[in-house]
Amino acid sequence: MSAMRFDAVLLSRDAEGLFWMARYLERVENLARLIDVTQSFESPGFETDAWFGLIRINADEKNFAARGFSPDAAHVKRFYLLDRGNPTSVPGNLEDARTNARTLRPLMSTEMWRQINMFHRFVGQITPEDLEGDALSRLCTRLKDGVQAHTGITEGTLYRDQGWYFYELGRLLERADQTTRMLDIKYTAILPQGREEKRVAELTQWNAILRAAAGYHAFKRRSRASFSAEDVVHFLLRDPSSPRSALLCVRRAELHLDDLRRIYGLPAAAEAIEMAQYLRELLLEKPISHILATGLHEYLDMVQIHIQALAGAVGRAFFRDWQPADPLPAAAQGQAQNQKQGPAEALA
Amino acid sequence: MNEIFRTIWPEYDPGRYFCELTRKRADAGPVPDWLVERLGTIGLEALRARASAAETELIDLGVTFTVYSDATAIDRILPFDCIPRVLTAAEWSLLERACIQRVAALNAFLGDIYGPGHIVRDGVIPAELVYGNSNYRPEMKDFPVPHGTYVHVCGIDIIRDEFGDFRVLEDNARTPSGVSYVIENRHLMLRAFPDLMAGIRLKPVDDYGRRLRAAMSEIAPGGADDPQVVLLSPGIYNSAYFEHVFLAREMGVPLVVGADLVVEDERVYMRTTSGLRRVHTIYRRLNDDFLDPAVFRPDSMLGVRGLIGAWKAGNVAIANAVGTGVADDKAVYAYMPRIIQYYLGQEALVKNVETHICREPEGLQYTLENLHKLVTKPVGESGGYGITIGPRASKEELEAARASILADPGNWISQPMIGLSVAPTLAAEGVGPRHLDLRPFIITGRESWVLPGGLTRVAMKRGSLIVNSSQGGGSKDTWVLADDLTEGAGK
Numbered sequence: 001m002s003a004m005r006f007d008a009v010l011l012s013r014d015a016e017g018l019f020w021m022a023r024y025l026e027r028v029e030n031l032a033r034l035i036d037v038t039q040s041f042e043s044p045g046f047e048t049d050a051w052f053g054l055i056r057i058n059a060d061e062k063n064f065a066a067r068g069f070s071p072d073a074a075h076v077k078r079f080y081l082l083d084r085g086n087p088t089s090v091p092g093n094l095e096d097a098r099t100n101a102r103t104l105r106p107l108m109s110t111e112m113w114r115q116i117n118m119f120h121r122f123v124g125q126i127t128p129e130d131l132e133g134d135a136l137s138r139l140c141t142r143l144k145d146g147v148q149a150h151t152g153i154t155e156g157t158l159y160r161d162q163g164w165y166f167y168e169l170g171r172l173l174e175r176a177d178q179t180t181r182m183l184d185i186k187y188t189a190i191l192p193q194g195r196e197e198k199r200v201a202e203l204t205q206w207n208a209i210l211r212a213a214a215g216y217h218a219f220k221r222r223s224r225a226s227f228s229a230e231d232v233v234h235f236l237l238r239d240p241s242s243p244r245s246a247l248l249c250v251r252r253a254e255l256h257l258d259d260l261r262r263i264y265g266l267p268a269a270a271e272a273i274e275m276a277q278y279l280r281e282l283l284l285e286k287p288i289s290h291i292l293a294t295g296l297h298e299y300l301d302m303v304q305i306h307i308q309a310l311a312g313a314v315g316r317a318f319f320r321d322w323q324p325a326d327p328l329p330a331a332a333q334g335q336a337q338n339q340k341q342g343p344a345e346a347l348a
Numbered sequence: 349m350n351e352i353f354r355t356i357w358p359e360y361d362p363g364r365y366f367c368e369l370t371r372k373r374a375d376a377g378p379v380p381d382w383l384v385e386r387l388g389t390i391g392l393e394a395l396r397a398r399a400s401a402a403e404t405e406l407i408d409l410g411v412t413f414t415v416y417s418d419a420t421a422i423d424r425i426l427p428f429d430c431i432p433r434v435l436t437a438a439e440w441s442l443l444e445r446a447c448i449q450r451v452a453a454l455n456a457f458l459g460d461i462y463g464p465g466h467i468v469r470d471g472v473i474p475a476e477l478v479y480g481n482s483n484y485r486p487e488m489k490d491f492p493v494p495h496g497t498y499v500h501v502c503g504i505d506i507i508r509d510e511f512g513d514f515r516v517l518e519d520n521a522r523t524p525s526g527v528s529y530v531i532e533n534r535h536l537m538l539r540a541f542p543d544l545m546a547g548i549r550l551k552p553v554d555d556y557g558r559r560l561r562a563a564m565s566e567i568a569p570g571g572a573d574d575p576q577v578v579l580l581s582p583g584i585y586n587s588a589y590f591e592h593v594f595l596a597r598e599m600g601v602p603l604v605v606g607a608d609l610v611v612e613d614e615r616v617y618m619r620t621t622s623g624l625r626r627v628h629t630i631y632r633r634l635n636d637d638f639l640d641p642a643v644f645r646p647d648s649m650l651g652v653r654g655l656i657g658a659w660k661a662g663n664v665a666i667a668n669a670v671g672t673g674v675a676d677d678k679a680v681y682a683y684m685p686r687i688i689q690y691y692l693g694q695e696a697l698v699k700n701v702e703t704h705i706c707r708e709p710e711g712l713q714y715t716l717e718n719l720h721k722l723v724t725k726p727v728g729e730s731g732g733y734g735i736t737i738g739p740r741a742s743k744e745e746l747e748a749a750r751a752s753i754l755a756d757p758g759n760w761i762s763q764p765m766i767g768l769s770v771a772p773t774l775a776a777e778g779v780g781p782r783h784l785d786l787r788p789f790i791i792t793g794r795e796s797w798v799l800p801g802g803l804t805r806v807a808m809k810r811g812s813l814i815v816n817s818s819q820g821g822g823s824k825d826t827w828v829l830a831d832d833l834t835e836g837a838g839k
Contacts, residue, residue, distance in 0.1 A: 012621055264621075
């Protein structure tokens with residue numbers, strides 16, 4: 001083993017900023033994916049249910065009502081794509097991402113900063129017309145493009161010291177969480193009554209979810225000719241190679257935490273590593289058939305709570321309220337999360 | 349130069365003002381003709397297109413400052429003018445020496461008034477102006493600073509009058525800003541106008557970060573092997589935040605806010621992912637008032653409790669030192685020529701603008717009798733706020749100024765209206781004369797070093813004399829020509 005020293009310091013505040021910047025941007029991409037898939041779920045007569053499902057899986061009911069919206073398709077789209085006052089909207093997340101980027105500017109590449117700035121301006125210029133008809137899908141594509149450009153620039157330019165690990169941790173945990181939400185959209189989807197109609201509609205919906213999770217073709221390659229719901233759930237939760245599967249995200253998070261502990265000599269990572277291990281076991285232990293039989297929604301809820309707990313452990317170990325040899329009580333940790341409009345409230 | 353310029357832009361007319369480009373003084377040395385020729389070759393339309401592309405780039409890069417008014421904050425770019433302001437080697441040599449002289453006097457003055465106070469006892473400057481000054485910090489009394497340096501970073505505002513004579517308008521000895529634009533403007537010019545700059549030998553500006561970090565290391569408390577320097581910023585909502593980022597990056601040191609720092613056992617630490625790490629030097633971009641709620645403003649959320657204690661215990665260096673504001677006060681400014689004479693036994697290499705001090709009866713009387721001819725300024729303000737320009741003010745504005753002065757004479761000075769020099773600037777009407785000033789930056793650790801050139805601020809509005817960024821001013825790249833121009837003379 002080489003005796004390289006990794007002595008460069010990282011401010012707790014910057015570690016936290018990197019973690020959250022990645023989360024906010026990942027949320028923007030996933031929101032675009034969810035909106036896109038919701039649009040393809042729309043079946044005549046059930047538009048409202050389809051769109052309000054988005055509010056439900058994001059646990060945004062209270063927030064939505066508080067902003068004075070009524071539960072119809074047009075308002076849900078506005079709520080997520082135009083409403084700057086809504087912290088869970090695309091403009092809201094991008095505003096938070098950019099604010100974090102400003103604090104992180106000393107650590108970021110100029111290219112990263114420039115792209116976020118321009119993307120932020122683009123999102124600020126979304127108009128009601130962009131939410132109409134075929135324009136909506138184009139808008140979603142551009143939003144995905146924006147985040148993916150960010151991800152690519154980051155991959156190619158962000159210096160990979162411990163800051164990069166915190167950035168990756170944020171992205172991975174957010175993505176794992178979002179994939180479970182994408183899967184959960186099935187829970188709220190309305191199916192027709194007729195048997196054959198129902199079978200076809202279900203197939204369409206699973207395909208749409210796979211597309212939203214960028215897994216459609218990979219899934220086709222991996223699965224049997226006639227696939228079941230079980231296969232899709234397995235793919236999204238447990239596939240070892242799909243970049244958006246919950247398991248892949250959690251495994252990588254675990255590796256990053258281990259690197260932080262070993263390479264950067266941060267023993268405080270231990271608690272988070274344990275929680276990541278537990279989460280990995282939770283994702284693997286029960287047969288999918290069992291999960292479906294006992295309730296997918298409830299299971300996904302539990303996974304989300306554990307992802308949240310893992311994020312909390314990372315925060316407790318490294319972020320700004322952390323004191324050496326003086327772990328904070330859980331209440332203070334929750335406070336730090338709330339200040340950043342973390343998923344604590346989204347989970348409800 | 350003049351003739352070439354006239355053939356390219358015959359309508360350009362600086363009037364009675366000194367023009368930085370077309371009316372070089374005989375003692376300034378030559379300015380090569382290429383610049384004007386090349387500007388002519390590029391042509392007005394291409395200049396405009398490139399200037400607008402350059403401004404878009406500034407927006408994309410977030411090279412912005414924040415303007416606050418009525419509780420709203422707007423991100424703005426500093427308007428950039430692509431026609432550079434040129435200083436010859438001879439002009440620069442004078443300015444450089446004048447800046448070093450002035451900083452030496454400022455530091456000697458601060459060491460004296462926070463020490464024995466000879467200058468006051470010798471009657472050179474009124475005691476009240478020093479010890480009664482709101483920026484005088486009794487906490488600093490008899491506290492030694494390394495190398496006798498209080499003002500580690502100084503920005504000196506220099507103008508030229510109708511005859512092309514340089515004059516010091518103001519000293520900025522607290523937390524002067526603007527240096528990031530000097531370097532960003534050069535980078536922008538190199539990207540947008542490579543054909544304009546090719547082969548012209550200029551003094552480089554990219555050494556600033558290294559010099560600043562070296563100075564910060566020189567003042568670190570003894571014993572630190574590789575001292576940890578940090579830049580302390582008020583945070584992202586400060587109007588100069590972009591510059592703080594810029595400097596932290598150029599120095600390669602962490603940008604911290606107050607909440608990142610903690611004082612234990614009179615030592616300063618920063619909170620990192622691996623626990624508390626010792627900090628040795630703080631380049632602070634925070635006013636004295638906010639530094640330490642235990643000593644100054646108790647409501648300050650931006651500072652660090654116990655910081656001043658750690659400093660007085662000799663465990664951390666702070667730059668600029670606390671209490672420098674007494675030296676760049678506009679009232680003390682009036683005494684600077686005498687201060688330079690007193691400590692250095694020299695004439696000021698660049699003179700002050702003639703200044704009337706309203707706290708003195710004759711100054712007040714003269715000011716009130718000549719309001720319509722004078723520029724009146726409150727002594728405590730910066731950023732061009734509160735200024736009344738007599739010759740351009742309405743009757744109501746003059747009366748308002750009179751009332752303000754009479755209400756608190758000690759808060760006011762007045763100066764004759766100086767016809768600030770102009771330089772060709774890209775404008776709606778084509779290329780027009782616009783007024784400008786210059787803020788060179790001086791870094792002092794053990795010794796002083798002056799960044800070649802400095803920030804040229806230009807009033808973008810026709811006829812306007814106010815160059816401050818908060819009041820619609822812009823900036824230009826400032827070229828200091830190399831001593832030897834022979835090489836690279838070809839096009």
